[in-house]
Amino acid sequence: MDHAPTTLIGDALNRVDGPAKVTGTAMYAGDYKIEGGISEGYIVEAPVGPGRITKLDVSAAENADGVIAVLTYRNAPAQKPYGTPEDEGRFTQSHAVLENDQVRHFGEPVALVVAETLEQARYAASLIEIEIEPGEGVYNPLEHRDQEEQPESVDGLSEVDTYEGDFDAEFAGSDFTVEASYFTGAQHSAAMEPHVTVAQWDGEKLTIHMAIQIIASAVSAFANTLGIDEENIRIISPFTGGGFGSKLGVHNEAILAALAAKHCGCAVRVAQTRRNVFANGPHRSRHLQELKLGAGKDGKLKAIRHYSLASMARNYPFAEAPASPTRASYSANAIHTIHRVVKADIPKVDSMRAPGEAIGTLTFETAIDELAEKCGIDPVEFRLINEPQADPTSGDDFASRRLVECIRTGAEKFGWSGRVKPGSRREGRKLIGHGMAVAIRPNTLSPASAEVSLTADGRLTARLDMTDIGTGSYTILTQIAAETLSIPADRITMELGDSSFPTTAGSGGSFGAASSGSALFDACNSLKSALGERLAQAGVTANAFTIKGEKIVAGDREIALADILDQDGLQAEGSVDPDNHGNGKAEYSYGVQFAEVEVDADTGELRVRRMVGVFDAGRILNRKTARSQLMGGMIFGIGGALLEESLVDDRYGSFMNRDFAEYHIAVNRDVPDLDVNMLDGYSKGSNPLGSKGIGELGICGAGPAIANAVYEATGVRVRKFPIHLEDVLDQLPAL
């Protein structure tokens, strides 16, 4: 047993890249240095949109100190038309910028100033004179409901709408009903690292250092935008400073850097400023969601109808699916889910952490809470009553579903003692409320591949184009290799984030760990078999062996690796194909969230006091990084319920709170004691590792648990998020 590997899958291994990050040696895109220096690009934004540029005078800027060039639609290198080829997805089609004199939306780049220093570029940018003839813009979908349309597809789901059962009859036959409209505000991922790209051309070859979540589709996006071969593009992105969906695809700074580097013949860095990110990065659309629910006297759900209306950025095909959780949470005789969009002249709308579920559970789980109350049934009990035996919409069996266990465990850990009369629980000046909600998030697997190489010095190197966006990819992949090959973690070098490495699906949709992890697992197993063969050739037959220093230990035999490996070591490849997994089962991660809030009875200020989350995410790959992911998700939930909103001035279609002082993400003091629990398990069939997605699960249900607690504290049912103090102010007790 002394040969047992020290690191196993599931261990709370500290981040292997932690020391590099805290000592500043981890190379983020913006940190990249080139001998001879990098020129700096500064984005000049359109003041309004849509519209046509009628004046663009850059002469003063061109003559300013240090300026190398000013790129506009007049001199930018050729690109393929924005949005082409149309049959490709939004990540890979052309992301052309500075295309022509048309402005699609406020904040779109109309020029890029390239100078020796950022300060010079920024100042020169202020000298540019722009005039735009504004066109008719659509900004707020609620003001243009006549333009409502069914999107061709919605994010993450195979069907845009579903109509199971006879909704009208079931709703009419319900004893208790809820019918309400909910509004959620626009949001920005607001990752700590703004979008940044450094581009460099060497003849035909383009090298890109950028902050990105998925490398392979970014390569295609550059190829499709610039009209060049994918073989000539290399993207390097070993570390990304947070993404939350906002870096799934390429954004304006990336294309601008490539164009400018070409035009100027030098390396160019374009870093979005924090203000840029709010118009040149993607956002979550505001949504109207209408819910109609009906139940019988016994609390059994009869009818559910969930309709959602969002903005879709014109020519950028993405629609979020807030009714996703509604399709799979509870059994009901009729479930109708409908997604509609209005095409709008606004910056890109795209995925933000837990697209669909973050705002879908926020409204749906609030409505469920309302219905439970009308039925006079405890919200915990109500959910147990409506637990389905198979997927309520597709009818498929569940791959694994331990939601009931989550709910029971959570209720006990939180000390759930049933609903009290709203507004009746008080401690001094604080009104106290408890609330709960269910978390659910589809679990997916994406194609991925990996390669590993073991050398005679006992070191293993693994390569895959997986990214680490702060989640812990390096660490869990190290653990998977360590356990599979029985090799100490500190002998493993994980090389990620380079388009020259085997392709994965990158980080997104909570599929990253399972997909790249499974590919690496496969590669390590292949290497293990190959090693077994080499051992056999050397006359050693062993079922198990351990790599220890420069030796391989099998039973009581020790063999120098050099004796059985080739000069350049031993290599293996691996992959995962989602078609071989899943077996037609319904795949979700689950959880439950309980929250206690306090509301200042005098001022209405809302704060979260404690939260308990219990999650079923299959096999946990690293207890520490998993906990951090879930905790981060719960904090996002606090933001969604109480804080985060990108405010739009509908006269201009522009976001107004474009910095961290005004766009409120939760700060430490808003985050109370979070009790994060995981039901460790093994989700058979989901993927070779038995894990399920975890990166977005923690947000799901967190917001509505808080909103339901606000209701219990105050008796006010707020249906507009984030909830602000003025939403409860008028109903507070008299002073």
Next chain:
Amino acid sequence: MKPFEYDRLENSHDLSAVANGRYLGGGTNLIDLMKHQIETPDVLVDVTRAGMDTIEQRDGAVLVGSQVSNTDLAAHPLIRKHYSVLSTALLSGATQQLRNKATTGGNFLQRTRCQYFYDTKRACNKRQPGSGCDAMNGLNRFHAILGESENCIAVHPSDMAVAMAALDAVVLTRKPDGSERRIPAADLHRLPGDRPDLDHVLEQGELIVGVELPEKPPKLQAYRKVRDRSSYAFAVVSAAVALDVEDGQMRNVRIGLGGVAHKPWRASKAEAALEGKAPDTALFMQAMREEMADATGHGHNDFKITLAPRVVVSMLKQLTGLGEN
């Protein structure tokens, strides 16, 4: 950022060379605004090394140099003991890092956080006189309900200045010609009227040297800041309240309001209504309603007309022992 000259003031007594400059304190507000091309001074005169960095007691009053950091001022034993409302107000502002850099003088003169002031693409009479006010019919949840004009509904964002106003502090200044002024803190800032570009009454080149906190401040003091997020957020509404209760009667009642006007707002009508009376919740509410008689909302900020009185009444109840913590 427009190129500028950097100068350093070695001695706060000779200001003649800086007649055209802007003073640079901690730079936490000015530098941001310069990056956004909202402030475009030709000369920056760094005053952080020109002395004015002590807190001293003189004839009972406390003199605070303009270069004392927000952190040091909040932590000073004299301030914590006798002017706790100031300490609490300072600590409710910004973040630790910002307070370490921010100076007493700079805090007074920080500019509004109105989002239309910050966005150079939108109309703002404060930033660009005559361009209009996009906040008036726009996003104005954070905006003024008292003393605003048709030209500007911005609020002054400082927490410290609200406490200073309630304490009857006096701002000490020196002009380039060497003359000195004593300006009551409550009169340092202006109402917007038809010159919203002018935040305050200081003249070009007039330096804030320090602040005088008068002796014998009221004994009961509190600052409360209502905000959306528990830290690192500007006030939705804030209040500084100071008073004494002698023989069952309220004396020296001072109420400063933040987040409601273009300047720290002394609720003098309410103060007068309470002075000499016995503490009573209904009276508190009535006094604050009188104060709000002229208040106007602009849509998103209507709730402040309800909120501001509730905050002050809650504080008065707490200070006079009628309410809960």
